[in-house]
Amino acid sequence: MDRSQLTNWLREDDAGRLTDLWYCADAIRRKHVGDAVHLRGLIEISNHCRRACLYCGLRAENRAVRRYRLEPETVLLCARRAARLGCGTVVLQAGEDPALTETWVADVVRRIKAETGLAVTLSLGERTRTELEAWRAAGADRYLLRFETSNAKLFAALHPPLNGALERMTQLGVLRELGYEVGSGVMIGVPGQSHEDVARDIELFGELNLDMVGVGPFIAHADTPMGAGEQSAALAAGEQVSADAAQTYKVMALTRVVCPQANIPATTALAALEPGRGYELALQRGANVIMPNFTPAAQRDCYQVYPGKGACDPVNETTWPTLLARIASVGRTCGAGRGDSPNWQRRQRGTWCPAAERSSA
Ligand code: SAH
Numbered sequence: 001m002d003r004s005q006l007t008n009w010l011r012e013d014d015a016g017r018l019t020d021l022w023y024c025a026d027a028i029r030r031k032h033v034g035d036a037v038h039l040r041g042l043i044e045i046s047n048h049c050r051r052a053c054l055y056c057g058l059r060a061e062n063r064a065v066r067r068y069r070l071e072p073e074t075v076l077l078c079a080r081r082a083a084r085l086g087c088g089t090v091v092l093q094a095g096e097d098p099a100l101t102e103t104w105v106a107d108v109v110r111r112i113k114a115e116t117g118l119a120v121t122l123s124l125g126e127r128t129r130t131e132l133e134a135w136r137a138a139g140a141d142r143y144l145l146r147f148e149t150s151n152a153k154l155f156a157a158l159h160p161p162l163n164g165a166l167e168r169m170t171q172l173g174v175l176r177e178l179g180y181e182v183g184s185g186v187m188i189g190v191p192g193q194s195h196e197d198v199a200r201d202i203e204l205f206g207e208l209n210l211d212m213v214g215v216g217p218f219i220a221h222a223d224t225p226m227g228a229g230e231q232s233a234a235l236a237a238g239e240q241v242s243a244d245a246a247q248t249y250k251v252m253a254l255t256r257v258v259c260p261q262a263n264i265p266a267t268t269a270l271a272a273l274e275p276g277r278g279y280e281l282a283l284q285r286g287a288n289v290i291m292p293n294f295t296p297a298a299q300r301d302c303y304q305v306y307p308g309k310g311a312c313d314p315v316n317e318t319t320w321p322t323l324l325a326r327i328a329s330v331g332r333t334c335g336a337g338r339g340d341s342p343n344w345q346r347r348q349r350g351t352w353c354p355a356a357e358r359s360s361a
Pocket of ligand 1: 056093096123148217220306
């Protein structure tokens with residue numbers, strides 16, 4: 001699919017045509033990654049952040065946030081709980097927190113691997129090559145770092161750079177080189193984002209040959225410059241992509257078409273917009289992963305990258321069967337084991353070929 005076809009799909013609102021797109025994405029998902037839904041236990045290990053991203057509620061200048069950092073022992077408790085309930089992976093996510101040092105993270109990764117055998121995904125923002133090497137050596141399997149938008153001008157406006165930090169695209173290359181499963185993604189409907197920008201984002205997912213792609217709607221946070229209308233109005237120019245569930249499903253389905261073998265989560269931001277049906281619809285429109293939140297209740301409300309995040313899908317022994325029933329209700333099974341992306345497995349076997357060759361194959 002070329003960029004103009006992607007752009008047309010993103011502008012499509014005919015219900016019949018969209019049903020065709022959902023059908024196509026679902027068939028590709030079934031063929032390439034099967035019916036298993038992989039569960040990744042999300043642990044939000046710190047909400048301290050040194051950055052000033054205009055969209056994110058954790059930004060350093062937001063004084064309204066009560067900051068926390070979990071003790072390693074607490075992270076281990078959450079990981080054991082995720083393992084007990086049947087997750088094959090834990091995702092350690094945080095703001096860009098310098099106190100999560102190379103040693104701190106490496107020790108926690110080593111302990112989780114030794115005690116639970118789970119796959120470990122890190123999502124700790126822009127970090128140095130030395131840190132990424134040390135964490136991979138400690139056993140980290142995957143890394144998530146969204147490029148947020150392929151529009152360089154928009155990205156620069158959203159994400160003030162920091163001296164010494166690796167540029168996001170460079171970091172994605174380093175992660176691949178180090179043998180991580182590499183995940184990225186974007187927000188949908190950020191002020192100033194056009195349909196062509198999103199079409200380019202999807203094209204780029206394919207060119208980067210990503211192992212995991214997360215896309216979620218932008219949800220304005222009142223305590224950020226982008227939540228206060230002024231900044232958003234300044235960025236908005238011409239055609240604007242909607243930050244709604246309908247648009248997000250389209251991006252997810254098109255991502256499945258372009259990246260057939262990637263792991264694609266039904267994101268929490270989407271579930272927040274569509275309580276009670278977001279997971280189900282996403283699973284029927286390309287997604288094959290869910291990331292239930294294992295952050296302890298006392299801290300969950302403080303990890304508000306967008307408002308209401310902490311309120312989504314609290315996980316405990318009582319609500320767990322409901323989550324499993326939701327997966328079964330759309331005819332799917334729970335993934336056993338780590339749920340590695342077939343894309344990455346193929347790369348490990350040395351049979352990976354670049355996007356250009358794949359599309360002509
Ligand atoms: N510090 C890490 C983890 C950030 S949270 C990093 O920067 O990679 C993970 C994702 O949440 C971000 O990549 C961003 O895409 C998303 N996010 C942040 N603020 C958001 C908002 N207001 N609405 C929707 N998604 C948001």
